Amino acid sequence: MIPTAWFLIVSGILFSIGMTGVLLRRNVLVIFMCVELMMNAVNLTFVAFARSFNKGVNFAGDGFVVFIVTVAAAEAAVGLAIIVSLARQQESIDADSIDLLKD
């Protein structure tokens, strides 16, 4: 058996890397990908906790993960549409250049 703590540590490392990427990078697409990585780390935590309670036949954590994946897919569709529309208007997807709501 693999201890639950190992999964939690790996998940924490992945989450920290994702957050560092969100703070460090200025390309909006890469920031978005880092957010996806953070969500994935949280999914790993959910499944690890669901495993650790009673040998993994408790499905609350797994249910959470399915709905998180659904929302992530919806969010990727809408967010990328916003980025495409933004790139048409501003001709740049640098996060520093996006500082106005209109025009």
Added chain:
Amino acid sequence: MFGFPLEQIIFIVLSALAIITAMGLVIFKDPVHSALSLVLTFFNVAGMYILMGAEFMAAIQVLVYSGAILVLFLFVIMLLQVRPGPSLNPLRFFQSKFAPVVGVALLAEILLVVLTSNFFINGGKLTDTNNTQAANMQKNVAYVVSGKIPLVDAQGASVVTGTGNWYQPPAASGHTALFGKELYSRFILPFEISSIILLVAAIGAIVISRSALARDPGEFRDKRGISLGGVAAPGSPQAFEVEKERKLIMKK
């Protein structure tokens, strides 16, 4: 091998690869390389799901994340022709120095919490004194595995009045079958709501990303926010508004 069981060795390899490729996501200058690195991370996390016995999670990880979302990302990167820029702008000195510090601080906090928790010290055992939570979970496990409704709860009190085998479980086990049963019974309401979320997201993505010229034939409205497009019927209030707007712009 090296004093570890085989699955722990597999876990160590998978997690090391996942962490290295996740760092590649942050470090690579070209967004395409970042996206491909993230694909590798997702595959390694899917391997960890399989180690945990969650095969369905691994399947949707590969299908939805690596298959759908990352392909969408690559499509947008190549559509917008994003060029790899300088990853560290000297004018943004503060940002490039501050972000790793914050990341390391967060990692230290998470490790502190994990390493002092029951999951590390106590081997994941529940610390419930009467162990009622664990006993109730054991009942639920017995219900899910055998398909028979438990007749008494953890304290021995009866929970159902009728008897008999009125519930016939499907003759299947394994993570996908059990989770499917759970998804269509206990999680049926969130399941339906998520279908509405997907519908709204699909419509919203189409409306937002339609090109401005395609949705508004009149050249005066090409940068005026999101509209559903189409030509207003003559005599309608919408046509009146459009005419008013056109006059206003002509006057300027």
